Amino acid sequence: MEVADGIYEFSGVSNFYIVLDKEIFVIDTGMPGNADKIIKYLEKELHHEPKDIKTIVITHHHFDHTGSLDKLKKITGAKVAINGEDAEYLTDEKSQAGSAFMVPLIKLLNFIYRIKPVKPDIILGEGDHVGDYQVIHTPGHTPGSICLYNPITKVIFTGDNLQYADGKIKGPGSRLIPEPEQYKKSIEKLGELDIEVILTGHGKPVTSDANKKLAEYIKNL
Known part of the structure; x- marks a missing residue:
């Protein structure tokens, strides 16, 4: 579960994380049904109370990353932080964009799981900070991906900007990149950073040669 010092990964349909930083925050919440799993691990393994989670950061508005958001917010009282370009999807003021297959599927899952809209408390922009972490706005997968x-x-x-499997960094796939030029610029921006560990929304963590593997992916974009 501990994928880096003070960082605990939960995997399932998507990956989500508890981060012990200046304060405790959660990154994404996975599918519905994960709130209790997060709280149980927090209490039994990390010896903290639900109220110790101060912020829930959402990397982008997709269902598999926000499915447990409403319940986790109610349990912890944490503030929800998201980029402004995705905020209205979280509140249901904007409808889910996507393919003719995905949009009805998302609507059906929302109905089945009784997903409720959540109003963000914090709007994150380029250069903002959550603890020691800097926010980088990376549109392409969604307008407000960070x-x-x-x-x-x-x-x-x-988030879903990158995946890692079979020793290679990949993207989410062309069908899930509605703005390919924006996406390319976003990933090239990441390539300018000094990175040792990449923690993704899907797939395994990159814990060695991160910059080299990212450069190889960018070269083929």
Whole structure:
């Protein structure tokens, strides 16, 4: 579970994280049903109370990253932070964009799981900070996709911008990149950073040769 010092990963349909920083925060919440899992681990393994989680950071508005957000917010009282370009999807003021297959599927899942809209407390922009982590706005996958980068530990959370499998960094796939030019610019911006650990929204963590592997991916974009 501990993928880097003070960082605990939960995997499932998507990856989500507890981060012990200046304060405790959570990055994404996975599918519905994960709130209790997060709280149980926090209490039994990390010896903290639910109220110790101060912020829930959402890397982007997609269902598999926000499914447990409403419940986790109610349990912890934490503030919800998201980029402004994705905020209205979280509140249901904007409808889910996507393919003719995905949009009805998301609506059906929302109905089945009774997902409730959540109003963000914090709007994150380029250069803002959550603890020691710098917010990097990386549109392309969604308009408000963000990464969180710690220049001290050289750890970056990339949400769905990157995946890692079979020893290679990949993207989310062309069908999930509605703005390919924006996406390319976003990933090239990440390539300028000094990175040692990449923690993704799907797939395994990158814990060695992170910059080299990222450069190889960017070269083929």
